[in-house]
Amino acid sequence: MPMDPTAPPTVPPPPDDTATFAALRPRLFAIAYRMLGTRADAEDLVQDAWLRWHRTPDKAALQSAEAWLVTTVTRLAIDRLRAAKTEREAYIGWWLPEPLVAAVDERTPEAALALAGELSLAFLWVLERLTPDERAAFLLRQVFDHDYAEIATMLGRSEAACRQLVHRASERVQQQRPRFEVPPARHRQLLERFMHAAHTGAHAQMKALLADDVQLLGDGGGKVPSFGHVLEGPERVTNLYWAQWKRLGEQVRYRLVSLNGEPGLLRYVSGRLESAQAFVIDDQGRIAAIYAVRNPDKLAGIPGEL
Missing domain, CATH: 1.20.140.160 (PhyR, sigma-like (SL) domain)
Incomplete structure:
Protein backbone atom coordinates (compact mmCIF):
# COMPACT_ATOMS: atom_id res chain seq x y z
CA MET A 1 0.00 0.00 0.00
CA ARG A 177 50.29 -12.86 36.11
CA PRO A 178 50.62 -16.53 35.03
CA ARG A 179 52.35 -16.72 31.64
CA PHE A 180 50.77 -20.01 30.61
CA GLU A 181 47.09 -20.61 29.94
CA VAL A 182 45.83 -24.16 30.28
CA PRO A 183 42.99 -25.48 28.12
CA PRO A 184 39.88 -25.87 30.32
CA ALA A 185 39.65 -29.62 29.74
CA ARG A 186 43.26 -30.13 30.87
CA HIS A 187 42.75 -27.82 33.85
CA ARG A 188 39.67 -29.79 34.85
CA GLN A 189 41.38 -33.18 34.50
CA LEU A 190 44.26 -32.07 36.72
CA LEU A 191 41.87 -30.84 39.41
CA GLU A 192 39.91 -34.09 39.24
CA ARG A 193 43.14 -35.97 39.97
CA PHE A 194 44.06 -33.59 42.78
CA MET A 195 40.55 -33.77 44.22
CA HIS A 196 40.67 -37.59 44.25
CA ALA A 197 44.11 -37.63 45.88
CA ALA A 198 43.05 -35.09 48.53
CA HIS A 199 39.84 -36.99 49.25
CA THR A 200 41.65 -40.31 49.71
CA GLY A 201 44.72 -38.95 51.52
CA ALA A 202 47.08 -40.07 48.74
CA HIS A 203 50.12 -38.05 49.83
CA ALA A 204 52.49 -39.05 47.01
CA GLN A 205 49.90 -38.50 44.29
CA MET A 206 49.04 -35.06 45.64
CA LYS A 207 52.67 -33.99 45.87
CA ALA A 208 53.36 -35.16 42.31
CA LEU A 209 50.70 -32.78 41.00
CA LEU A 210 52.32 -29.71 42.60
CA ALA A 211 55.04 -27.52 41.07
CA ASP A 212 58.36 -27.22 42.89
CA ASP A 213 57.61 -23.56 43.65
CA VAL A 214 53.91 -23.97 44.42
CA GLN A 215 52.34 -21.36 46.69
CA LEU A 216 49.11 -21.34 48.70
CA LEU A 217 47.36 -18.17 49.87
CA GLY A 218 44.49 -18.38 52.32
CA ASP A 219 41.90 -15.71 53.12
CA GLY A 220 40.14 -16.18 56.44
CA GLY A 221 39.52 -12.49 57.06
CA GLY A 222 40.02 -12.97 60.79
CA LYS A 223 36.73 -14.89 60.87
CA VAL A 224 38.25 -18.40 60.60
CA PRO A 225 41.83 -19.66 61.03
CA SER A 226 44.10 -19.12 58.05
CA PHE A 227 47.76 -18.63 57.25
CA GLY A 228 49.14 -15.15 57.75
CA HIS A 229 51.93 -15.96 55.31
CA VAL A 230 52.22 -17.62 51.92
CA LEU A 231 52.63 -21.38 52.27
CA GLU A 232 55.40 -22.48 49.87
CA GLY A 233 56.69 -25.77 48.50
CA PRO A 234 55.01 -29.05 47.51
CA GLU A 235 55.80 -30.80 50.81
CA ARG A 236 54.19 -28.14 52.99
CA VAL A 237 51.13 -27.74 50.75
CA THR A 238 50.64 -31.49 50.50
CA ASN A 239 50.98 -31.89 54.26
CA LEU A 240 48.23 -29.32 54.77
CA TYR A 241 45.72 -31.30 52.71
CA TRP A 242 46.92 -34.65 54.06
CA ALA A 243 46.64 -33.49 57.68
CA GLN A 244 43.03 -32.43 57.14
CA TRP A 245 42.22 -35.80 55.57
CA LYS A 246 43.99 -37.58 58.45
CA ARG A 247 42.04 -35.60 61.05
CA LEU A 248 38.61 -35.55 59.43
CA GLY A 249 38.59 -38.40 56.90
CA GLU A 250 35.23 -38.85 55.16
CA GLN A 251 33.91 -35.63 56.66
CA VAL A 252 35.92 -33.77 53.98
CA ARG A 253 34.39 -33.69 50.50
CA TYR A 254 35.27 -31.78 47.33
CA ARG A 255 33.14 -30.53 44.47
CA LEU A 256 34.42 -29.50 41.05
CA VAL A 257 32.86 -26.19 39.95
CA SER A 258 33.39 -23.28 37.60
CA LEU A 259 35.07 -20.65 39.77
CA ASN A 260 35.42 -17.23 38.14
CA GLY A 261 35.22 -18.87 34.74
CA GLU A 262 37.84 -21.56 35.43
CA PRO A 263 37.72 -25.05 36.99
CA GLY A 264 38.00 -24.80 40.78
CA LEU A 265 37.08 -26.73 43.90
CA LEU A 266 34.67 -26.25 46.75
CA ARG A 267 35.65 -28.02 49.96
CA TYR A 268 32.96 -29.12 52.41
CA VAL A 269 33.53 -30.30 55.96
CA SER A 270 30.70 -32.29 57.53
CA GLY A 271 28.46 -31.16 54.68
CA ARG A 272 29.12 -27.44 55.20
CA LEU A 273 31.06 -25.22 52.82
CA GLU A 274 34.53 -24.52 54.22
CA SER A 275 36.42 -22.93 51.30
CA ALA A 276 36.44 -22.09 47.60
CA GLN A 277 39.77 -22.86 45.94
CA ALA A 278 41.16 -21.52 42.67
CA PHE A 279 44.22 -23.06 40.99
CA VAL A 280 46.91 -21.76 38.64
CA ILE A 281 48.49 -24.38 36.36
CA ASP A 282 52.04 -24.02 35.00
CA ASP A 283 53.46 -25.01 31.60
CA GLN A 284 54.45 -28.44 32.98
CA GLY A 285 50.84 -29.25 33.80
CA ARG A 286 51.35 -28.91 37.55
CA ILE A 287 49.63 -26.76 40.15
CA ALA A 288 51.67 -23.58 40.64
CA ALA A 289 49.37 -21.63 42.99
CA ILE A 290 46.28 -22.17 45.10
CA TYR A 291 44.00 -19.35 46.27
CA ALA A 292 41.80 -20.58 49.13
CA VAL A 293 38.95 -18.27 50.12
CA ARG A 294 37.74 -19.22 53.61
CA ASN A 295 36.22 -15.97 54.87
CA PRO A 296 32.55 -16.90 55.47
CA ASP A 297 31.41 -13.47 54.30
CA LYS A 298 32.90 -14.16 50.86
CA LEU A 299 31.32 -17.62 50.67
CA ALA A 300 27.81 -16.40 51.43
CA GLY A 301 26.75 -16.42 47.76
CA ILE A 302 27.73 -20.10 47.29
CA PRO A 303 25.46 -23.02 48.25
CA GLY A 304 26.46 -23.76 51.85
CA GLU A 305 25.57 -27.45 51.86
CA LEU A 306 26.85 -30.29 49.71
Whole structure:
Protein backbone atom coordinates (compact mmCIF):
# COMPACT_ATOMS: atom_id res chain seq x y z
CA MET A 1 0.00 0.00 0.00
CA PRO A 2 1.60 3.35 -1.04
CA MET A 3 2.48 5.79 1.67
CA ASP A 4 0.40 8.96 2.02
CA PRO A 5 2.84 11.84 1.35
CA THR A 6 0.65 14.17 3.42
CA ALA A 7 0.75 11.94 6.50
CA PRO A 8 3.02 13.14 9.34
CA PRO A 9 6.28 11.22 9.67
CA THR A 10 6.27 8.28 12.05
CA VAL A 11 8.24 9.07 15.18
CA PRO A 12 9.74 6.03 16.89
CA PRO A 13 8.76 5.67 20.53
CA PRO A 14 11.37 6.85 23.04
CA PRO A 15 13.54 4.05 24.39
CA ASP A 16 12.40 2.39 27.60
CA ASP A 17 14.78 3.57 30.34
CA THR A 18 14.38 0.33 32.27
CA ALA A 19 14.96 -1.85 29.21
CA THR A 20 18.06 0.16 28.23
CA PHE A 21 19.57 -0.24 31.67
CA ALA A 22 18.64 -3.93 31.90
CA ALA A 23 20.37 -4.66 28.58
CA LEU A 24 23.57 -2.98 29.81
CA ARG A 25 23.45 -4.31 33.37
CA PRO A 26 25.65 -7.42 32.74
CA ARG A 27 28.41 -5.22 31.29
CA LEU A 28 28.12 -2.73 34.14
CA PHE A 29 28.32 -5.51 36.73
CA ALA A 30 31.30 -7.03 34.90
CA ILE A 31 33.19 -3.74 35.16
CA ALA A 32 32.18 -3.13 38.77
CA TYR A 33 33.12 -6.64 39.91
CA ARG A 34 36.52 -6.55 38.21
CA MET A 35 37.18 -3.17 39.77
CA LEU A 36 36.09 -4.06 43.32
CA GLY A 37 36.48 -7.84 43.58
CA THR A 38 33.29 -8.39 45.61
CA ARG A 39 29.81 -9.28 44.40
CA ALA A 40 27.94 -7.23 47.02
CA ASP A 41 29.93 -4.04 46.37
CA ALA A 42 29.53 -4.49 42.61
CA GLU A 43 25.77 -4.97 42.93
CA ASP A 44 25.47 -1.93 45.20
CA LEU A 45 27.45 0.16 42.75
CA VAL A 46 25.30 -0.92 39.79
CA GLN A 47 22.20 -0.10 41.82
CA ASP A 48 23.65 3.36 42.55
CA ALA A 49 24.22 3.82 38.81
CA TRP A 50 20.60 2.83 38.16
CA LEU A 51 19.32 5.48 40.60
CA ARG A 52 21.44 8.14 38.89
CA TRP A 53 20.26 6.96 35.47
CA HIS A 54 16.64 7.03 36.63
CA ARG A 55 17.04 10.61 37.90
CA THR A 56 18.69 11.90 34.71
CA PRO A 57 16.04 14.18 33.13
CA ASP A 58 16.93 14.36 29.42
CA LYS A 59 18.25 10.97 28.39
CA ALA A 60 17.30 11.57 24.75
CA ALA A 61 20.03 14.23 24.59
CA LEU A 62 22.73 11.69 25.46
CA GLN A 63 24.85 10.58 22.53
CA SER A 64 25.25 7.12 24.04
CA ALA A 65 23.43 5.59 27.00
CA GLU A 66 26.15 2.94 27.25
CA ALA A 67 28.95 5.51 27.41
CA TRP A 68 27.09 7.46 30.11
CA LEU A 69 26.44 4.38 32.22
CA VAL A 70 29.94 2.91 31.81
CA THR A 71 31.43 6.30 32.76
CA THR A 72 29.18 6.51 35.82
CA VAL A 73 30.01 2.98 36.99
CA THR A 74 33.73 3.47 36.38
CA ARG A 75 33.93 6.71 38.35
CA LEU A 76 31.84 5.28 41.19
CA ALA A 77 34.10 2.22 41.23
CA ILE A 78 37.26 4.33 41.42
CA ASP A 79 35.87 6.24 44.40
CA ARG A 80 34.71 3.03 46.09
CA LEU A 81 38.06 1.33 45.48
CA ARG A 82 40.00 4.25 46.96
CA ALA A 83 37.98 3.87 50.16
CA ALA A 84 38.33 0.08 50.05
CA LYS A 85 42.13 0.32 49.76
CA THR A 86 42.29 1.76 53.26
CA GLU A 87 39.99 -0.94 54.61
CA ARG A 88 41.98 -3.72 52.93
CA GLU A 89 45.23 -2.47 54.42
CA ALA A 90 43.69 -3.20 57.85
CA TYR A 91 42.32 -6.57 56.73
CA ILE A 92 43.50 -9.55 58.78
CA GLY A 93 45.64 -11.80 56.58
CA TRP A 94 45.55 -11.93 52.79
CA TRP A 95 42.65 -10.23 51.01
CA LEU A 96 41.38 -12.33 48.10
CA PRO A 97 38.48 -11.45 45.79
CA GLU A 98 35.05 -12.92 46.44
CA PRO A 99 34.60 -15.95 44.15
CA LEU A 100 31.80 -16.31 41.62
CA VAL A 101 30.81 -19.97 41.49
CA ALA A 102 28.65 -22.01 39.12
CA ALA A 103 28.27 -25.73 38.49
CA VAL A 104 30.60 -26.95 35.74
CA ASP A 105 29.08 -26.24 32.30
CA GLU A 106 26.10 -24.49 33.91
CA ARG A 107 24.78 -21.52 31.95
CA THR A 108 24.40 -18.81 34.58
CA PRO A 109 24.97 -15.04 34.70
CA GLU A 110 28.37 -15.81 36.25
CA ALA A 111 29.23 -18.14 33.37
CA ALA A 112 28.17 -15.50 30.84
CA LEU A 113 30.22 -12.92 32.74
CA ALA A 114 33.32 -15.08 32.30
CA LEU A 115 32.99 -14.75 28.54
CA ALA A 116 33.37 -10.98 28.76
CA GLY A 117 37.09 -11.17 29.55
CA GLU A 118 39.53 -12.33 32.16
CA LEU A 119 37.96 -13.07 35.50
CA SER A 120 40.15 -15.55 37.37
CA LEU A 121 41.03 -15.04 41.02
CA ALA A 122 44.71 -15.02 40.06
CA PHE A 123 44.08 -12.17 37.61
CA LEU A 124 42.01 -10.17 40.11
CA TRP A 125 44.69 -10.75 42.75
CA VAL A 126 47.24 -9.13 40.43
CA LEU A 127 44.89 -6.19 39.79
CA GLU A 128 44.93 -5.47 43.53
CA ARG A 129 48.51 -4.26 43.05
CA LEU A 130 47.34 -1.40 40.79
CA THR A 131 46.09 2.05 41.75
CA PRO A 132 42.34 2.61 41.21
CA ASP A 133 42.96 4.76 38.12
CA GLU A 134 45.42 2.23 36.67
CA ARG A 135 42.99 -0.58 37.29
CA ALA A 136 40.13 1.26 35.60
CA ALA A 137 42.19 2.29 32.55
CA PHE A 138 43.67 -1.19 32.16
CA LEU A 139 40.30 -2.96 32.38
CA LEU A 140 38.53 -0.57 30.05
CA ARG A 141 41.27 -0.92 27.44
CA GLN A 142 42.51 -4.52 27.73
CA VAL A 143 39.35 -6.34 28.86
CA PHE A 144 36.44 -4.21 27.59
CA ASP A 145 38.17 -2.88 24.45
CA HIS A 146 37.38 0.83 24.76
CA ASP A 147 39.57 3.19 22.76
CA TYR A 148 41.73 5.79 24.46
CA ALA A 149 39.45 8.69 23.55
CA GLU A 150 36.56 6.97 25.34
CA ILE A 151 38.72 6.12 28.35
CA ALA A 152 39.95 9.71 28.57
CA THR A 153 36.36 10.95 28.71
CA MET A 154 35.36 8.35 31.29
CA LEU A 155 38.30 9.10 33.58
CA GLY A 156 38.42 12.86 33.00
CA ARG A 157 42.05 12.67 31.86
CA SER A 158 43.97 13.29 28.65
CA GLU A 159 44.50 10.47 26.15
CA ALA A 160 48.25 10.64 26.80
CA ALA A 161 47.70 10.21 30.53
CA CYS A 162 45.41 7.23 29.92
CA ARG A 163 47.96 5.59 27.63
CA GLN A 164 50.53 5.97 30.39
CA LEU A 165 48.15 4.46 32.96
CA VAL A 166 47.51 1.45 30.72
CA HIS A 167 51.21 1.06 29.95
CA ARG A 168 52.21 1.05 33.64
CA ALA A 169 49.39 -1.30 34.56
CA SER A 170 50.20 -3.69 31.71
CA GLU A 171 53.84 -3.91 32.77
CA ARG A 172 52.90 -4.77 36.35
CA VAL A 173 50.26 -7.28 35.30
CA GLN A 174 52.64 -9.03 32.89
CA GLN A 175 55.29 -9.31 35.60
CA GLN A 176 52.96 -11.01 38.06
CA ARG A 177 50.29 -12.86 36.11
CA PRO A 178 50.62 -16.53 35.03
CA ARG A 179 52.35 -16.72 31.64
CA PHE A 180 50.77 -20.01 30.61
CA GLU A 181 47.09 -20.61 29.94
CA VAL A 182 45.83 -24.16 30.28
CA PRO A 183 42.99 -25.48 28.12
CA PRO A 184 39.88 -25.87 30.32
CA ALA A 185 39.65 -29.62 29.74
CA ARG A 186 43.26 -30.13 30.87
CA HIS A 187 42.75 -27.82 33.85
CA ARG A 188 39.67 -29.79 34.85
CA GLN A 189 41.38 -33.18 34.50
CA LEU A 190 44.26 -32.07 36.72
CA LEU A 191 41.87 -30.84 39.41
CA GLU A 192 39.91 -34.09 39.24
CA ARG A 193 43.14 -35.97 39.97
CA PHE A 194 44.06 -33.59 42.78
CA MET A 195 40.55 -33.77 44.22
CA HIS A 196 40.67 -37.59 44.25
CA ALA A 197 44.11 -37.63 45.88
CA ALA A 198 43.05 -35.09 48.53
CA HIS A 199 39.84 -36.99 49.25
CA THR A 200 41.65 -40.31 49.71
CA GLY A 201 44.72 -38.95 51.52
CA ALA A 202 47.08 -40.07 48.74
CA HIS A 203 50.12 -38.05 49.83
CA ALA A 204 52.49 -39.05 47.01
CA GLN A 205 49.90 -38.50 44.29
CA MET A 206 49.04 -35.06 45.64
CA LYS A 207 52.67 -33.99 45.87
CA ALA A 208 53.36 -35.16 42.31
CA LEU A 209 50.70 -32.78 41.00
CA LEU A 210 52.32 -29.71 42.60
CA ALA A 211 55.04 -27.52 41.07
CA ASP A 212 58.36 -27.22 42.89
CA ASP A 213 57.61 -23.56 43.65
CA VAL A 214 53.91 -23.97 44.42
CA GLN A 215 52.34 -21.36 46.69
CA LEU A 216 49.11 -21.34 48.70
CA LEU A 217 47.36 -18.17 49.87
CA GLY A 218 44.49 -18.38 52.32
CA ASP A 219 41.90 -15.71 53.12
CA GLY A 220 40.14 -16.18 56.44
CA GLY A 221 39.52 -12.49 57.06
CA GLY A 222 40.02 -12.97 60.79
CA LYS A 223 36.73 -14.89 60.87
CA VAL A 224 38.25 -18.40 60.60
CA PRO A 225 41.83 -19.66 61.03
CA SER A 226 44.10 -19.12 58.05
CA PHE A 227 47.76 -18.63 57.25
CA GLY A 228 49.14 -15.15 57.75
CA HIS A 229 51.93 -15.96 55.31
CA VAL A 230 52.22 -17.62 51.92
CA LEU A 231 52.63 -21.38 52.27
CA GLU A 232 55.40 -22.48 49.87
CA GLY A 233 56.69 -25.77 48.50
CA PRO A 234 55.01 -29.05 47.51
CA GLU A 235 55.80 -30.80 50.81
CA ARG A 236 54.19 -28.14 52.99
CA VAL A 237 51.13 -27.74 50.75
CA THR A 238 50.64 -31.49 50.50
CA ASN A 239 50.98 -31.89 54.26
CA LEU A 240 48.23 -29.32 54.77
CA TYR A 241 45.72 -31.30 52.71
CA TRP A 242 46.92 -34.65 54.06
CA ALA A 243 46.64 -33.49 57.68
CA GLN A 244 43.03 -32.43 57.14
CA TRP A 245 42.22 -35.80 55.57
CA LYS A 246 43.99 -37.58 58.45
CA ARG A 247 42.04 -35.60 61.05
CA LEU A 248 38.61 -35.55 59.43
CA GLY A 249 38.59 -38.40 56.90
CA GLU A 250 35.23 -38.85 55.16
CA GLN A 251 33.91 -35.63 56.66
CA VAL A 252 35.92 -33.77 53.98
CA ARG A 253 34.39 -33.69 50.50
CA TYR A 254 35.27 -31.78 47.33
CA ARG A 255 33.14 -30.53 44.47
CA LEU A 256 34.42 -29.50 41.05
CA VAL A 257 32.86 -26.19 39.95
CA SER A 258 33.39 -23.28 37.60
CA LEU A 259 35.07 -20.65 39.77
CA ASN A 260 35.42 -17.23 38.14
CA GLY A 261 35.22 -18.87 34.74
CA GLU A 262 37.84 -21.56 35.43
CA PRO A 263 37.72 -25.05 36.99
CA GLY A 264 38.00 -24.80 40.78
CA LEU A 265 37.08 -26.73 43.90
CA LEU A 266 34.67 -26.25 46.75
CA ARG A 267 35.65 -28.02 49.96
CA TYR A 268 32.96 -29.12 52.41
CA VAL A 269 33.53 -30.30 55.96
CA SER A 270 30.70 -32.29 57.53
CA GLY A 271 28.46 -31.16 54.68
CA ARG A 272 29.12 -27.44 55.20
CA LEU A 273 31.06 -25.22 52.82
CA GLU A 274 34.53 -24.52 54.22
CA SER A 275 36.42 -22.93 51.30
CA ALA A 276 36.44 -22.09 47.60
CA GLN A 277 39.77 -22.86 45.94
CA ALA A 278 41.16 -21.52 42.67
CA PHE A 279 44.22 -23.06 40.99
CA VAL A 280 46.91 -21.76 38.64
CA ILE A 281 48.49 -24.38 36.36
CA ASP A 282 52.04 -24.02 35.00
CA ASP A 283 53.46 -25.01 31.60
CA GLN A 284 54.45 -28.44 32.98
CA GLY A 285 50.84 -29.25 33.80
CA ARG A 286 51.35 -28.91 37.55
CA ILE A 287 49.63 -26.76 40.15
CA ALA A 288 51.67 -23.58 40.64
CA ALA A 289 49.37 -21.63 42.99
CA ILE A 290 46.28 -22.17 45.10
CA TYR A 291 44.00 -19.35 46.27
CA ALA A 292 41.80 -20.58 49.13
CA VAL A 293 38.95 -18.27 50.12
CA ARG A 294 37.74 -19.22 53.61
CA ASN A 295 36.22 -15.97 54.87
CA PRO A 296 32.55 -16.90 55.47
CA ASP A 297 31.41 -13.47 54.30
CA LYS A 298 32.90 -14.16 50.86
CA LEU A 299 31.32 -17.62 50.67
CA ALA A 300 27.81 -16.40 51.43
CA GLY A 301 26.75 -16.42 47.76
CA ILE A 302 27.73 -20.10 47.29
CA PRO A 303 25.46 -23.02 48.25
CA GLY A 304 26.46 -23.76 51.85
CA GLU A 305 25.57 -27.45 51.86
CA LEU A 306 26.85 -30.29 49.71
